[in-house]
Amino acid sequence: MSTNATNASAEEQLKLLGINLPRPPTPLGAYVEVVQAGNLLFLSGTLPVEGGVPKFVGRIGDELSIEDGRRATRLAALNALALAREHLGSLDRVARVVRLGVSLATTPEFREHPKVADAASELLLSVFGADKTSTRLVFGMASLPVGVCVVLESIFEVRDAVRVTAI
Numbered sequence: 205m206s207t208n209a210t211n212a213s214a215e216e217q218l219k220l221l222g223i224n225l226p227r228p229p230t231p232l233g234a235y236v237e238v239v240q241a242g243n244l245l246f247l248s249g250t251l252p253v254e255g256g257v258p259k260f261v262g263r264i265g266d267e268l269s270i271e272d273g274r275r276a277t278r279l280a281a282l283n284a285l286a287l288a289r290e291h292l293g294s295l296d297r298v299a300r301v302v303r304l305g306v307s308l309a310t311t312p313e314f315r316e317h318p319k320v321a322d323a324a325s326e327l328l329l330s331v332f333g334a335d336k337t338s339t340r341l342v343f344g345m346a347s348l349p350v351g352v353c354v355v356l357e358s359i360f361e362v363r364d365a366v367r368v369t370a371i
Contacts, residue, residue: 214295217331218285225286229253232349238291244302245291245362249355250284251348252276261351265314268353273308273320280356281324285331288360297362301328301338305357310344317342324356 212220229250231237239246252259252275260276262268268276289295306321308314321342329337338359348355 211333214298214331217333218295221330223282223331225289226254226282228286228290229283230256237287240291240362243299243362245288245298245360247284247287247358247360249307249349249357250280250287251350251352251356252279252354253283253352254279258350258352260353262353263309263311263314263347264320264353265311270316270319273353274323276352276354277306277308277320277323277356278327280354281327281358284324284356284358285327288358292362295331297364298332298336298360299363300336300361301332302359302361303357304328304338304340306340306342307345307348307355307357308343309346309348309351309353314344317344320354 218225229237231248235248237248259279260268260272264270264273285295288298292298304324306324308317308320310317321340325340
């Protein structure tokens, strides 16, 4: 797991990591993807979708492996970052990742929830740094929307708009 130990901004860190964020997902129902209340940014549950198409359909421990679950969780986290950037204009406005809620569709016998959820936590740690690491809740579920194996809820603390000063 790499961490942002370079003191690079979040946007610079994405470039250093070679990460190109996907297009932000659109709602699958009657809700909005992002709401800002004061300095908190709440994201609706982000799914592992690409181009509007659900990926990683099934349950972890059955049709999907732990590694499939990790890839799905990372994709959901990339979608969350894309939504946050679209709303804020720049991920450099994120002061802290406050909370991650990770819901996983698993078999009743599955016990490796933290390993799967770590894929999102590790990505956010790499982008924002250890000083902005979040709290986290992880749940196992029988099913999730459109059959995907993960839904990621994110809450970010944001700072005022980045001010650019002329030299």
